[in-house]
Amino acid sequence: MTFITFEGGEGAGKTTLIEKIAFRLSGQNRSVLRTREPGGTRVGEEIRKILLERREGEPLSPYAELSLFLASRAQHLSEIIKPALEKGAIVLCDRFNDSSIAYQGMARGLGMDEVEKVCRFMSGGIEPALTLYLDIDPEMGLARAKRDRGGQDRMESEAIAFHKKIREAYLRIHKKHPKRFHLLDAAMSPERVFEEAMKIIDASHV
Numbered sequence: 057m058t059f060i061t062f063e064g065g066e067g068a069g070k071t072t073l074i075e076k077i078a079f080r081l082s083g084q085n086r087s088v089l090r091t092r093e094p095g096g097t098r099v100g101e102e103i104r105k106i107l108l109e110r111r112e113g114e115p116l117s118p119y120a121e122l123s124l125f126l127a128s129r130a131q132h133l134s135e136i137i138k139p140a141l142e143k144g145a146i147v148l149c150d151r152f153n154d155s156s157i158a159y160q161g162m163a164r165g166l167g168m169d170e171v172e173k174v175c176r177f178m179s180g181g182i183e184p185a186l187t188l189y190l191d192i193d194p195e196m197g198l199a200r201a202k203r204d205r206g207g208q209d210r211m212e213s214e215a216i217a218f219h220k221k222i223r224e225a226y227l228r229i230h231k232k233h234p235k236r237f238h239l240l241d242a243a244m245s246p247e248r249v250f251e252e253a254m255k256i257i258d259a260s261h262v
């Protein structure tokens with residue numbers, strides 16, 4: 057079972073990297089599934105709209121927000137991730153439990169340990185074998201995301217202090233799980249990030 061997740065702040069370059077890795081691994085004749093959170097299923101994509109749409113004057117409670125990310129994940133696991141892993145595919149997933157721990161646990165203040173426990177329970181023993189974390193200065197990442205899309209979604213439009221907390225949380229996760237959670241400098245060129253990521257994947261014999 058090969059489950060690889062990708063983490064990082066806004067605009068860190070996960071989508072760009074996943075595309076290159078999927079291309080490389082598929083070329084090695086391996087079955088590869090690319091997916092993302094929130095989303096990945098029809099229900100998940102509907103939940104994604106609720107989560108990312110900006111609604112002025114109607115803030116979501118942090119608990120409601122966490123519950124929606126978890127609902128999207130539960131559906132994603134049962135409908136997409138588990139069946140693909142059981143068939144022997146390599147699953148490349150853009151965000152997973154670590155996003156909830158960083159965003160809702162740290163930045164929304166629900167507690168990293170508390171959110172980690174709920175995530176473990178909800179994901180029923182499915183854990184990534186490897187996580188590639190793209191570390192970037194939040195201002196640089198937000199500028200990339202804005203340039204790419206022209207506007208900002210509900211999470212991106214949070215204050216810079218919120219995004220700095222997310223980076224701090226990821227760095228704590230890196231310290232806590234150094235074997236699984238690998239840090240890559242996302243300020244490097246996309247090609248360099250890809251080369252470094254492939255070294256980690258090859259060394260892990262997935």
Ligand code: T5A
Pocket residue numbers: 064065066067068069070071072073093094108125150151152153155156157159160200201203204211212242243244245246247249
């Ligand atoms: N969230 C998610 C939670 O709060 N809790 C959770 O549990 C989960 C699962 C998801 C939001 O939900 C939050 C986190 C997010 O706020 P999203 O739209 O999926 O929303 O957000 P992101 O995952 O952040 O997606 P982005 O598209 O913003 O970022 P990516 O995928 O990391 O970046 P990418 O590859 O699209 O690149 C952005 C731009 O930068 C360029 C690309 O060409 C592109 O233009 N780029 C580079 N430029 C220079 N150097 C590089 N190395 C580059 N790599 C890419």
